Amino acid sequence: MGQQRRYKQLESTAQLKKLITRYYALSRYHRLWGRPLKRPLAWVTSGAPVELLRAFKIHSVYPEQYGALCSTSKATLGLCQEAEAAGYSPDLCSYATSNIGSVLKADIAPMKGLPKPDLVVACNNICGTVLKWYEALARHFQVPLIVIDTPFLTGDMTDHAKEYVLEQFKDLISQMEKLTGRNFNPGELGKISDLSNEAVGLWKEIRGLCRAKPSPLNGPDLFIHMAPIVVLRGTREAADYYRLLKDEVKKRVEREESALEEEKIRLVWDNIAIWSNMFKFFKMFSERGACFVTDTYTGGWSMEIAPGDPLESLAATYTEVFLNRSPEFRAKQIIDLIKEFKADGFVMHSNRSCKPYSLVQEVIRKRVMQETGVPGLVVEADMADPRAFAEEPIRNRVQAFLETLSD
Amino acid sequence: MLNMDQKFKGIDQIDLLIDEAGLNGDKRRERYPDRKFYGFFCSYLPEELVLAAGMQPLRLFPSSLQGTPAELPAYCCSLAKGTLSLAKPGTYDDLAGYGFVHTCDTMQCLGGIWKDIVSQDKTYMIVPPVMLGAPGADKYFRIEAENLLFALGQLNKSNPGNSEVAAALKLCRQVRQLAGELDQLRPMLPSQLVSALLRAGQVMPREEYVSALQNALPVLKEKAEEAGARKKLLVTGAVLENDSFFSMVEELGGRVVADDTCTGYRHFIEPPIKEETENLMQTLINRYIEMPPCPCRNRGLDTRLNYLESLARRRGAAAAIILIRKYCDPHAWDAVPLAKGLRDAGIQVLVMELEGAGVGGQERTRLQAFIESL
Numbered sequence: 001m002g003q004q005r006r007y008k009q010l011e012s013t014a015q016l017k018k019l020i021t022r023y024y025a026l027s028r029y030h031r032l033w034g035r036p037l038k039r040p041l042a043w044v045t046s047g048a049p050v051e052l053l054r055a056f057k058i059h060s061v062y063p064e065q066y067g068a069l070c071s072t073s074k075a076t077l078g079l080c081q082e083a084e085a086a087g088y089s090p091d092l093c094s095y096a097t098s099n100i101g102s103v104l105k106a107d108i109a110p111m112k113g114l115p116k117p118d119l120v121v122a123c124n125n126i127c128g129t130v131l132k133w134y135e136a137l138a139r140h141f142q143v144p145l146i147v148i149d150t151p152f153l154t155g156d157m158t159d160h161a162k163e164y165v166l167e168q169f170k171d172l173i174s175q176m177e178k179l180t181g182r183n184f185n186p187g188e189l190g191k192i193s194d195l196s197n198e199a200v201g202l203w204k205e206i207r208g209l210c211r212a213k214p215s216p217l218n219g220p221d222l223f224i225h226m227a228p229i230v231v232l233r234g235t236r237e238a239a240d241y242y243r244l245l246k247d248e249v250k251k252r253v254e255r256e257e258s259a260l261e262e263e264k265i266r267l268v269w270d271n272i273a274i275w276s277n278m279f280k281f282f283k284m285f286s287e288r289g290a291c292f293v294t295d296t297y298t299g300g301w302s303m304e305i306a307p308g309d310p311l312e313s314l315a316a317t318y319t320e321v322f323l324n325r326s327p328e329f330r331a332k333q334i335i336d337l338i339k340e341f342k343a344d345g346f347v348m349h350s351n352r353s354c355k356p357y358s359l360v361q362e363v364i365r366k367r368v369m370q371e372t373g374v375p376g377l378v379v380e381a382d383m384a385d386p387r388a389f390a391e392e393p394i395r396n397r398v399q400a401f402l403e404t405l406s407d
Numbered sequence: 408m409l410n411m412d413q414k415f416k417g418i419d420q421i422d423l424l425i426d427e428a429g430l431n432g433d434k435r436r437e438r439y440p441d442r443k444f445y446g447f448f449c450s451y452l453p454e455e456l457v458l459a460a461g462m463q464p465l466r467l468f469p470s471s472l473q474g475t476p477a478e479l480p481a482y483c484c485s486l487a488k489g490t491l492s493l494a495k496p497g498t499y500d501d502l503a504g505y506g507f508v509h510t511c512d513t514m515q516c517l518g519g520i521w522k523d524i525v526s527q528d529k530t531y532m533i534v535p536p537v538m539l540g541a542p543g544a545d546k547y548f549r550i551e552a553e554n555l556l557f558a559l560g561q562l563n564k565s566n567p568g569n570s571e572v573a574a575a576l577k578l579c580r581q582v583r584q585l586a587g588e589l590d591q592l593r594p595m596l597p598s599q600l601v602s603a604l605l606r607a608g609q610v611m612p613r614e615e616y617v618s619a620l621q622n623a624l625p626v627l628k629e630k631a632e633e634a635g636a637r638k639k640l641l642v643t644g645a646v647l648e649n650d651s652f653f654s655m656v657e658e659l660g661g662r663v664v665a666d667d668t669c670t671g672y673r674h675f676i677e678p679p680i681k682e683e684t685e686n687l688m689q690t691l692i693n694r695y696i697e698m699p700p701c702p703c704r705n706r707g708l709d710t711r712l713n714y715l716e717s718l719a720r721r722r723g724a725a726a727a728i729i730l731i732r733k734y735c736d737p738h739a740w741d742a743v744p745l746a747k748g749l750r751d752a753g754i755q756v757l758v759m760e761l762e763g764a765g766v767g768g769q770e771r772t773r774l775q776a777f778i779e780s781l
Contacts, residue, residue: 132740167543359516
């Protein structure tokens, strides 16, 4: 708790808690209202085109977000061990294995696990793991598995990749029509996409406000307040929440109020947070005045759906997700962030659980340093599994890095 | 009965193939100075297109001395680390190019790193569909293949058209047919021999391979004998760069009668062709869509399990060994449902994690106990 007291919490956090509590309560009691209202429950990946599912009034829950929640609740280790006892390797993604652990042994999982799905929907724009993870879920629950295959983009989006994704969307629509008994309404999809864009636009603006010196937000703020853009994208609640948050952050900027007591160093973060030790880890930086003014991960949900045919726009948006792009693209992204946010350095979390994010980081680090002249640090850990967090070696590296920047 | 000439020639050719397999392409420049080799990593790279563009596909394997390149973290498979550490000092500089297939997250990343530090211009990644049965997957894959052919043509300054693709397709079918004959003999031949002969077909020029295997097969058929009391095993897994595991199986009284490794028979398998399409590229692609999938692709939830179960039954395998290369996520994921499904079907299963293809004392103890328990 001592660590958390130094953290300047936003007032909006109270509203965020209400929003997320309500979302999880609705999910938990879905069995009471889902069937009568003919609204199936889907487990979906964070990069799935949820707007399409919402158009069929499907209630979506997010095992990845739940994985983060398990980690902050210190439940991941026990859940991973359950999965490992069932044969899953400890080297696999800890979101996935902790989720499988929660399925196998719900009584040790926060909220006794997620409610049983009627279908599982994966989109492989974030990694290849989701295919295997959702196959395992579909086998376990004996429910339909839907995979949207968004081809990895070695360069720019291609016509044939877009057409392929579009074909799969059309197929998804016909499957959802059968499953829900509802007809597809393009107008409804358009409205949901507009709501998505509203929230995404506001999230983008909020992130943009951190260009101010001092920055009104630090890394943990971004990680905490990203929850609605992931789980409630395409709803009025998400858009309303981000309007509230934007007003508060804007006021901080107007008052020149820093997220830290005193901002001395501005940093860019790359990769998912170390949820198991988030405050402890970020405190290593904040106690020395180092603020994470922006990051690559929470920015993954700031891609708007372009105007035009909603299906085509969705196909492009969800295929062009940054994790589905080349190292050149990713390096440019960090270079741009460093320039735009006037950062003094960047920190990369080499995340054992997330290979597509992490394996290219060294190449990206060199390129970014070469291009910007700004130093970059790599720390190895895991987004959810506390076993991979070696506190002292990490602290030593962080201290040495910050001392270099302070010189 | 073979006459003496045939016999000597056959034995000679077997020696050649074993030698090539042991070298994994290391002596390509001395042995085949007139050939241009094109490096590849995965069986989903259409070899036909490399051949059509006038090059020889060379599967890239890590060496037994594993390097740890600074560009990759420790939690990365030894295939990626090993090949990158060979590439960095220039081991592959003579190759005309490098063909990556988008398979797992690691290969996705390795392709990007390779482009950055080995060669920007000579590195190409084809991205086949993951969902092989998805609507639009065949058309998408065909266009990916056409783009690859174009890129290969540019790389080798050739202009491959239909006739070159047809000739390459014919050659590959010949290779696969001969590999199929060899695979039929597998229960009656030493496991490490079949493994080596199949790997040779991924590291030497394909015409030479066809000729050598054609000459070797009659001798192999003559030498083939029933496995006797040997325990019949099915093996599934990813890349194996040497035959050490197969030798150990033989030493411990086992026989690999069915093989589903990336570098084993799965690489060569020719599934029954539904129809010959007028579009040659589509015909070619159909084989990659229809072949038994690796864990990185999906053609239905139980397609792999059903295939392996039926393969084990056809070959009379009493048990299955699932090999996982450390940090190979797709195979590690599949190990769980495969082990359960095969056990449910009455087939005993051993899951073994290996750092690379090499096996040591620890593996011997486990394998021995497993084989003895059968």
